[in-house]
Amino acid sequence: MKRAAVRLGVAGGCACGLAVPYGAGYAQPAPAPAPAPAPATVSPESVVDITVDGAIRHPISPLIYGVNFGTTETLKDLRVAINRSGGDSASAYNWRIDARNAGKDWYYESVPCDPKAINDQFGPRFISLTRKGGAVPMISLSMLGWQAKLGPDRSRLASFAITKYGPQQENDSVGMFDAGNGFKPDGSPITDNDPHDAQTPSDAQSEQDRLRHLVKQFGADGVPYVILDNELSLWQLIHRDVHPIGLHADETAQKVIEYSKAVKAVSPKAKIVAPEEWGWQGYHYSGFDQQYAITHGLDHTPDREGMTAGMDYVPWLLTQWKAAGHPIDVFSLHFYPQEGEYSDSDKPEVQRARNRSTRDLWDPSYKDPSWINSVVALIPMMRQWVDQYYYPGTPIALTEYNWGGEHQMNGATTQADILGIFGREGLDIATRWGDLSPDMPVYKAIKLYRNYDDHGGAFGDISLQTHTPDPDEVSAFAAQHGADGAITLVVINKRLDAQAHVRISLSNLPDHGKVEAWQLVDNALTRKPDTSYTHATLTATLPQQSILLLVLPQPKPAKQGKKASGKRS
Template sequence: MQLRNVLLPVALAATVGAVALPAPAAAATGPALTVDATAGRHAISPHVYGMNFADEALARDIRLPIHRYGGNHTTRYNFRADTSNRAADWYFENIPNDNADPASLPRGSETDRFVEQDRATGSETVMTVPMLGWIAKERARSCGFSVARYGPQQSTDPWTPDCGNGRKPDGTPITGNDPEDTSAAVGPQYVTDFVNHLKSRFGGAADGGVAFYNLDNEPDLWHSTHRDVRPVGLGYDELRDRTYEYAAAIKAADPDAKTLGPVGWGLNSIHYSGLDQDVCGRTGCWSNPPDRAAHGGKELGPWYLEQMRAYEQRHGTRILDYFDIHIYPQQAGVHNSAAGDAATQQLRLRSTRQLWDPTYVDESWINKPVRMIPRMRELVDTHYPGTKIAMTEYSWGAFGHLNGALTQADVLGIFGREGLDMANLWTAPRSDEPVAHAFRIYRNYDGKGGAFGETSVRATSADQGRLAIYAAERAADKALTMVVVNKTGDDLSSPLALTGESAGIAQVWRYSGANLAGIVREADQPVSSTGFTATFPANSVTHIVLPRGDGNPPADTEAPTAPGKPTAGAVTATSVALSWAPSTDDTGVAGYDVHRVEGNSTVRLGSVTGTAYTVTGLAPDSAYTFVVTARDAAGNVSTASPGLPVRTAPAPTGGCRVTWKTNSWPGGFTANITIANTGTTAIDGWTLAFDFPDAQQRLGQGWSATWRQTGTTVTAGSMGWNGRLASGASTDVGFNGTWSGHNPAPTGFTLNGRTCAD
């Protein structure tokens, strides 16, 4: 185990024989710390302490709250054969899981055992479901780029030398391979069957079964990680349509389950589609990516959230519950397994600022502020209010080194302070590694279940880069819990000012280089009503637990008053503008939620901090009732306002309208088509037809419809999920195509034989 760059505590002055040992150096003056137990109070989600693939002993020890089955190999997981394709991670090979009894499958599969462990340890499960459209075809080893079929390759599996990495000896990619070498095509029904199997074994989400489903894994990298079956990047529209189909299949099979998407690999997953990452990675078009240009110049993240919101408004069902983007620090060496040199270790500790700090310019190719958690929160609040935010993969590396533990303790504190809703470390550390002790600091510091509090309170440091502090109130005993991370090689003596607490005796627990094997109980710390001064050893994590005194403020349990009855402003065929009188609250109203009444229940439509909201995506000439609730910072929710009945305006008369947009590049283009029903009656099933003006224009891969080209005539038939277009409704379809010479737009469109306006 590495101990390099760890400063161990200096022994007290003593003598050995006649040789006097030096006295310990005095602690350096550290930054001032402040904790105000009355301010900044908000719940910390227990799901921020999650992991991927933790062993059962560690999961029990830290009372792992949420456990994810994810990663590249889950994109093509076949639950019936208990076989996955390892994609670019390992020579595009199908590898059956060894522990299954083939005769019993799908019972006893790896995913069954994963959920069984979670039930045994009291952990909730995040299960990844394939959305690529391909799964491992059978329970047998096979590879996507056989040397026998596709020739010599740059690298081959040392144990299965016929399986290559899909690149010729000169490094150029092999193209034209057959996806069916390893994989079988599937659709949303496969996901329905997978969810139903899990329900048959463990019950539904409401009954303690699988509660969360990841919508695949990093689909914007499929063209790289799964290029043997998907060599072209995933565009805006196809990502949306696949999400609609597969998420709807999950919700239909288990309405109580929560979904997470788009499960992107990092910051670029917010900025760019997989198609743009594919094209611009080869051509350098980052300043004007073609897929983004074809969508009004809007970045993928906000566009995706708006599409998910539109689905809920159109169908009355939320199919995306969490906006999920992975994060791996891009600074050189930071998320490596080795701690690295002193400069890398300092960079690792410093780089956690990318999670929150608007002044921190990322020290990598990103070279700009990332502020990932506030960025994600602002995106959902603006484009799909009520959506939670998650990072189901992240890692700052160095699991086996104290530097990794310090960084991980800092990261967990940031997650709670900044209000992240879910996080899962990739992958789990060994139980004896320092990073596991960083989790124990928050989840089981005393070996008896002692934990950091569940309600974050305001905690600040005059220099968080040297001494970081996080604080929370614990529900069970109202104790104030504080975690202090000394990121420096010096002992630091700092004053800690307290507000809202009484004098008492605090327990002190510490993890440091003095004992890498575990967390140590230190001497108790006397605390006055205004705070204390303490020395925090170099490179250490200290957990201070102050029992509740009589002077502590009571928890906020009073809900706001009900908002006033909404009133309607502008009413159109598809929208209603609402406003209402504000609520009152003893600590202040944090926001309002707008709901549509459906029988004896309600459907939340969105959230705002003000007292006005416009409901969109409604059906023309239809009756609705809306209510509003208020909430405070502690999460207390008011009773609902009186309901407001509203009837939307009739739809304008007419027929159909088709909007054609393309983005072209030499030899290729993407066509995005919006089909709108402008008539007064619904359309049940449709066929769109048009003619290419040029004989060299050819249809390629399409989405959201069944596409066919005969001569220059192209037809697109509706899918099951978008075949019904209510009056005033629309749907988006599209395809990739090729051209030679010139690429003019079609001049006429018909829908079910009827000429449409364009």
């Protein structure tokens, strides 16, 4: 499994774009609008006032509705725009034998890929299933310098075999008993292993050959996005069997330049995505400095004090890449919240953390209360970094994120909040990490944005300015469809144990009309009776932990009659 959060090497939890057309899709027959029901008596102070201003707007990138390793059916049903192939195994994927090394995620085993898997993670089949699902593929190339190898008859190999290196703290008791975790029973790491045990050397030429084969098979447009590896500043943890020393900042910068040139030589139109760093410390410190800090602390780290002259690691990389020309086309990072949100926990304190921690994505007044202990404001920070240190307007991408609670309504309300934030804040690309299945509330939250009526009905593609008084309790997002003018509003009641009465005031938008409604509550996505609104005001009551989608279709202009000929009869 993917390890999403690492602090100084100690587990803290678990370790531009190409346009994609889509339509409004209001194909489902609807009953005639009913008069709006008289609202129940509610004290004014308990009403949540939401405002929407149609005059303040900007486009929403369809590529924010992306996933990692989506199946063809998932891509179709959720109308996913972009599908990413990445993660820790991508660093050690061997395209010549279709095998991967799982690194620290699974006992450093090299294993054959399964060509029958419906979400085949790597190789040409990933591109095929993605295109079949109507999405854009985003593949990862390996820069680790080592790749998986297999034994006779494509058998597994272990980097820390117990039969070779002796007893270890843990071993794979289900797949390969001989595979250890690389730590002796006393907790000390095994450091004298032979990296050739389960891997084989690789280089930029090999990955260029891989891309050349893909372009030959799918054409230049078939490989639109190429990611340069995964979380390089964690190689000394995730892939310590072959890369026990963390990368220096200049090594990372040069690797990206070298492999970018190799990609562009074969596929000049491919968009290069980097640096794919893992999280807060990966933004600020090189792999070498993170490893150094485990025993020496962060006060005086070698790369930061010398090589980058006090600059944060990732902004410094951008300056080096700009000096080298234009080696990356999309600036990408990963982010996972650090208060236990990325888990299955349904404890109230964790659920409340999910409700508030989406502020890490956008709010410059929110100080993260976890060990991060700082303002993150991730999307504005990324935009500021590319504008200041690279090329203004460079697309920014969040290619891994997950807030957990996937089988809870709390996770669904959080996911809906995140998608709304992505559109409002102008993120260019986002791909959610983690499995998805139709029975999951999180899946249905995504469907509410992308295919709520099973006929292509989706949230609008033009963001409208929306304000709510306390987004930790009730958040809201609005957008309009450029094609037919329909207005869509998503209202999210994050409260764990109380309903929410909302009053939505519209300005610079039609002041009356029909209202269609869909609601996700108790893991059921259903259509509610149609109503109407007047005086530019809508009211609704949302159950606890629920999501409401309101669609305000705009009437088509009346057809003009034939021009009179001027002749008298």
